[in-house]
Amino acid sequence: MQEALNVADYVDEQKFFCPQEEDIEAELLDDDSIWSSLKGMLKKNKLAAVSLAIIIIVIFMAVFAPWVAPYDPNFQDVENLRFAAPSVQHWLGCDELGRDVFSRLIFGSRVSLVIGLVPTIIAMTIGTVMGLMAGFLGKRVDFVIMRFADIVLAFPSLLLAMVVMYTLGASLINIFIALSIVKWAGTARIVRAQTLSLKEKEFVEAARSVGVKKWTIMTRHILPNCIPNLIVLFSLNIPDSIMSESSLSFLGIGAVPPSTSWGLMVYRGKQYLFNYPWLALAPGVAILIVVLAFNFLGDGVRDALDPYLKD
Amino acid sequence: MAKYIIKRVLISIPVLIGVVFVIFFMLNVVPGDPVTLMMGEHIKPDLIEAFRERMGLDDPFIVQFFNYLKNALQGDFGMSYKLKREVSDLIFQAFPQTVKLTLSAAMVAWLIGIPSGIIAAVKQNTLIDRGFMTFSLMGVSMPVFWAGLLMQYVFAYKLGWLPVTGYKTWQSFIMPSIVLGWSSAGTIARLTRSNLLEIMKNDFIRTARAKGLRETTVVVGHALKNAMLPVVTMMAIQVSSLLGGAVMTESIFGIPGLGRVAVSAIGDRDMPLLQGTIIFTTMLIIAGNLIADLMYSVLDPRIRCE
Amino acid sequence: MSEQQNNAELLKITDLKTHFFTHKGVVPAVDGVTLEIPKRQIVGVVGESGCGKSVTAMSILQLISRPGRIVSGSIRLDGKELVGAGIDEIRELRGNKISVIFQEPMTSLNPVYTVGRQVSEAITTHQQVSKQEAKQRVIDIFKAVGIPEAEKRFKAYPHQLSGGLRQRVMIGMAMVCRPQLLIADEPTTALDVTIEAQILHLMKQLESDFGTSIMLITHNLGVVAEVCDYVYVMYAGKIMEQANIFDLFDHTGHPYTKGLLQSIPKPMAEKQRLYNIKGMVPNLLRLPKGCRFCPRCEFAMQECHEHEPELYDAGNQHLVRCFLYKNGGEPA
Numbered sequence: 051m052q053e054a055l056n057v058a059d060y061v062d063e064q065k066f067f068c069p070q071e072e073d074i075e076a077e078l079l080d081d082d083s084i085w086s087s088l089k090g091m092l093k094k095n096k097l098a099a100v101s102l103a104i105i106i107i108v109i110f111m112a113v114f115a116p117w118v119a120p121y122d123p124n125f126q127d128v129e130n131l132r133f134a135a136p137s138v139q140h141w142l143g144c145d146e147l148g149r150d151v152f153s154r155l156i157f158g159s160r161v162s163l164v165i166g167l168v169p170t171i172i173a174m175t176i177g178t179v180m181g182l183m184a185g186f187l188g189k190r191v192d193f194v195i196m197r198f199a200d201i202v203l204a205f206p207s208l209l210l211a212m213v214v215m216y217t218l219g220a221s222l223i224n225i226f227i228a229l230s231i232v233k234w235a236g237t238a239r240i241v242r243a244q245t246l247s248l249k250e251k252e253f254v255e256a257a258r259s260v261g262v263k264k265w266t267i268m269t270r271h272i273l274p275n276c277i278p279n280l281i282v283l284f285s286l287n288i289p290d291s292i293m294s295e296s297s298l299s300f301l302g303i304g305a306v307p308p309s310t311s312w313g314l315m316v317y318r319g320k321q322y323l324f325n326y327p328w329l330a331l332a333p334g335v336a337i338l339i340v341v342l343a344f345n346f347l348g349d350g351v352r353d354a355l356d357p358y359l360k361d
Numbered sequence: 362m363a364k365y366i367i368k369r370v371l372i373s374i375p376v377l378i379g380v381v382f383v384i385f386f387m388l389n390v391v392p393g394d395p396v397t398l399m400m401g402e403h404i405k406p407d408l409i410e411a412f413r414e415r416m417g418l419d420d421p422f423i424v425q426f427f428n429y430l431k432n433a434l435q436g437d438f439g440m441s442y443k444l445k446r447e448v449s450d451l452i453f454q455a456f457p458q459t460v461k462l463t464l465s466a467a468m469v470a471w472l473i474g475i476p477s478g479i480i481a482a483v484k485q486n487t488l489i490d491r492g493f494m495t496f497s498l499m500g501v502s503m504p505v506f507w508a509g510l511l512m513q514y515v516f517a518y519k520l521g522w523l524p525v526t527g528y529k530t531w532q533s534f535i536m537p538s539i540v541l542g543w544s545s546a547g548t549i550a551r552l553t554r555s556n557l558l559e560i561m562k563n564d565f566i567r568t569a570r571a572k573g574l575r576e577t578t579v580v581v582g583h584a585l586k587n588a589m590l591p592v593v594t595m596m597a598i599q600v601s602s603l604l605g606g607a608v609m610t611e612s613i614f615g616i617p618g619l620g621r622v623a624v625s626a627i628g629d630r631d632m633p634l635l636q637g638t639i640i641f642t643t644m645l646i647i648a649g650n651l652i653a654d655l656m657y658s659v660l661d662p663r664i665r666c667e
Numbered sequence: 668m669s670e671q672q673n674n675a676e677l678l679k680i681t682d683l684k685t686h687f688f689t690h691k692g693v694v695p696a697v698d699g700v701t702l703e704i705p706k707r708q709i710v711g712v713v714g715e716s717g718c719g720k721s722v723t724a725m726s727i728l729q730l731i732s733r734p735g736r737i738v739s740g741s742i743r744l745d746g747k748e749l750v751g752a753g754i755d756e757i758r759e760l761r762g763n764k765i766s767v768i769f770q771e772p773m774t775s776l777n778p779v780y781t782v783g784r785q786v787s788e789a790i791t792t793h794q795q796v797s798k799q800e801a802k803q804r805v806i807d808i809f810k811a812v813g814i815p816e817a818e819k820r821f822k823a824y825p826h827q828l829s830g831g832l833r834q835r836v837m838i839g840m841a842m843v844c845r846p847q848l849l850i851a852d853e854p855t856t857a858l859d860v861t862i863e864a865q866i867l868h869l870m871k872q873l874e875s876d877f878g879t880s881i882m883l884i885t886h887n888l889g890v891v892a893e894v895c896d897y898v899y900v901m902y903a904g905k906i907m908e909q910a911n912i913f914d915l916f917d918h919t920g921h922p923y924t925k926g927l928l929q930s931i932p933k934p935m936a937e938k939q940r941l942y943n944i945k946g947m948v949p950n951l952l953r954l955p956k957g958c959r960f961c962p963r964c965e966f967a968m969q970e971c972h973e974h975e976p977e978l979y980d981a982g983n984q985h986l987v988r989c990f991l992y993k994n995g996g997e998p999a
Contacts, residue, residue: 090690094690097491097495197375197376197379198379200372200376200379201376201379201380201383202383204376204379204380204601204643204646204647204650205380205383205639205643205646206601206602206604206605206608206642206643206646207602207605208605208606208608208609209604209605209608209623209639209642209643212608212623212624212627212639213384213387213388213635213639214387216387216388216627216630216635217387217388289502293502293504296504296506296507297504297505297506297609300504300506300609301608301609301612301624301627302628303627313504316504316506316507316510317506320506320510323510323513323514323518324514324518327514330507330510331507331510331511331514333507334503334504334507334508334510334511337502337503337504337507338499338502338503338504338507341501341502341503342498342499342502345498345501345502345547346498349494349498349551563774564769564771564774564775565774565775565776565777565778567730567769567775568767568769568775568776568777568785568837568840569777569788570730570761571728571730571761571762571766571767571769572761572762572766572788572789572792572840573758573759573760573761573762573763573789573792573793574758574788574792575758583777583780586779586780587777587778587779590779660779661778661779662778662779662824662826663778663824663826
C-alpha cells in the first residue's frame, strides 16, 4: 500500500507542475466529449449548421423520393413535354424524352448519396486497418503497406478510377470498388502517422510494459484516439466520392441508364447545352449545393475537433 | 543533403515500377482478346497465332510485364490498336497541350488560393474569412465539367467573349485554366489558412511579438515562410490533381491533351494507348513530387543543414 | 535589497483582472492582482501551473491572445499607464523597455531564420542602425550572455544550438536593447540543472551590470531562493502571500506557501515521504465560495468557507491572504 501511494504522489506532482497556463482553454476542452464540441460548433458556426440542415433535407428527399418527387422519374411524354421549359408544373423543365427533370434530380440524389457513403466507409475501414497495422507492427508490414499506399497515391485518383472502371465495366458496384481502391491509401497514411505518434505516448508505453496484448492496445488504446481524425476524414471524403462518381458518370463510365445520377444527367444534357441549358446546369447546381454543404460541415467538424487532432 | 536527395530518388523507383505494374496488371486482365480488338473479327486463325507470337502475348504475365517495363523505360509504349501509331508519338503530340493547361491552371489556383488563405487566416472568423473561404471552396465543390459547361454557356454562347472550344489561341485556354485552377484553389487556400493559423500558435510568434514587431511583419516575416513550406509540397500534389482534372477539362473544351487521349482510348477500348498515357501521366506526377520534396528540403534549414 | 530602493518602483500593477472568455464561461485567470517591481530588483512570482502568473506577466505587454482580455486594473511603467494604451505604444515598449524570455527555448525561436537575424531584428525594430552595426551589437550581446564563438553562432539556425545556448540567445535578444524590465517566464524549467544554475547566475549578473529589473516567474521555490529579492505567491488568479525572500522562507505565512515549501524534495531527509498538497488546483470556472485555497487547506476554518480573506499585513512588507493573519503578526 505504501508503494502504491508513492506512485500516486509522483503522478500528482506531474499534474501539479506540467501543464502551462497558456493551455487554460485547451485543458477545459479536454474533459469535454467529442459530441459536445461538435454540438457547440453547430451553435456557433451557422454555415455548418445550415449545411447540416441541407444535408438532412437531401437525405430525406432521397429516402422518400417516391413520395417527394412530383412525377415518376421515368415517365416519358416525348410528344408533349420534350424539352419543356421550366414552368409551374415542371419546375426544372423536361428532358429530351419528356421526363420531369426535378423528379429525376430527386431520384438521382439516391445514387449520389449512396456513392458518397458506401465507398467512403469501405475505403476508410480498409485504410484504418492498414494504417493501424503499418504504424503499430512496423518493420516489414509497415514497409509493404506503405509502399503500396505510395503507389496508389501516386496516381491522380480520377485516372486510377478510370482504369478500374475500364477493367471492370460501368456499373454501380464497380464504382464502389473503384473508389475504394483509390481512396483507402489516404486514410491509411493518416492513421499510420497518428499511430506512430500515439505509440510513443506514455499510456501506450505503460500498457505495453504491463504486457497488454498488441491487438488490445491497437483496438482499445490507439484506435479510439484516431476517431476525431477519422470523423474529419469521413466528412471530407464524402463530397470527394460524390464528385468522383459524377466525373466518372460524365465520362460515360460510371452509372448506367436507366438508373440515373447527377453526373449522368449533366453528361446527357451537355449536347443540348445552348438550347436547353437547364438540362445540364440543374443537376450541376444540385451537386454543387450538396458537395459545398458537406465541405462546409467538414470544415466545421475539423475546426471543432482541432484540439483532439494534435496528440 | 546529397544523401537525402539520393535516398528520395531511390524511394521513387519502386513506386514507379509499382505504378507500371498496377496499370499493366489491371489492363491485361481485361476480358476480350486484344488481337481481335486490333485486327477485327474475321481473321484467319493462323494469322492471329502468328501475331500473338510476334507480340509476345503467349508469354507468362510476368515476362510480358518486364518486357513492357523495359520498353517503357526506353520510351516505347507499344502501338495503339485503334490509331495504328506509336503510343509514344501520340503522347508527345498531346503532352504540350496538357502542360500548357496544367501550368496556367496552377497559376490561377495559386493566385486565388494563397492570398485567400492568408487573408482568411489573418481575419479568422470574420465575414472576410468566410467570404474568401466560400469563394475558394466553391471551386472545389463544383464539378469541373459542370463549371466548364456553365462558363461555355455564359462567356462563349451568351456573351460571345471567348471561344467555346479549341486550343490554337491563348484565348481558348482562359476558360479551361480558370475552371481547372479554381477547382484546386480551395484546397490550397484551406491549407494555407490552416497552416498559417497553426504556425501563429507557435512560441516563436509570441517571441516575434514580444520583440515589438508589427503584426504584418509577424505574419509575413515570421509566420508565412514557415506556413508556406507544406504548401510547396501541396502545390506538387495539386499538380497531380490538376492532371486528373485536366481529363475532364480537356474533354469539355476540346483540347487534345493527354486526358482527352485517355478518355477516347477508353471509348475505343484502346488498351496500349490508355496504358501509355496513364503511366506517362503518373510518371510526371512522381517526378513532380520528387521536385517538391527537394524544394522543401532546400527551403527548410532544418533539413538543409543535415 | 535594502529598504530605500523599494521606494523607487519601476512597474506597478494595481487590481489587474485578465479574464478568458471561453465558450464554457469566463475564466478569471488573473483576478485582481496588485504587484510592484522596484528598480534594480529581482522579483519572483511563484505558483503552480494555471495560477495566473504567466498571464499576469503577459498582460503587461498585452501579449494575451484571444479569448483572453484585460478586463480592468492598471499597469504603470514609470508612472505611465499601459492598460488602454494603443497597440503602437505598447509595441514601442516590447523588446525595447520591457522584454520577455520564455520557458521553451526549443520552440521560442523561429526555425527558418538564423539566430543572428532574429536578434538583430529586435534592434532594427526599435532603433535606426545600420545592418553592420546591428550585427556588431548582436555579437557583443552574445558575448555578454556567454555564447562561445559568437561570430560563428550569429549564422546558426536554432536547431543547431543546444537548449542552454538557445536560452542564452533568447536572453541576448531580450537584453540587446537594454530594457528596464526583463520578464523571465520560467526561463530555466526546460533546462538541465547545471545549465539552470548558469542561466540564473547570468540573470543576476545582468541585473547588476545593466540595472535591469527582473520579474522572474517560476514554480520552483529553489530558483526563487537563489536569485529573488522579493516574492509574490499566486494561487488561482490571486496573490496569496508576498514577502521579501528571507521572510518567505523563515516566517512562511500562508498554508499554501508552506505546502509549496514542503513539496521541495530535501536530499538530506531520509525515507521521508515527499509532501504534497492534497487535491488539485481548482477549476477557475467553479471557484469555491470562500477562500480559494480552503478546499485543500489543512487549517481551514468555518470562516474560510464563507468569506474570501483579504491580504493581511504581517509586518515588514509581508502580506498574507489568510484569516490566520487577520489580526496581524503571528498566526492567531
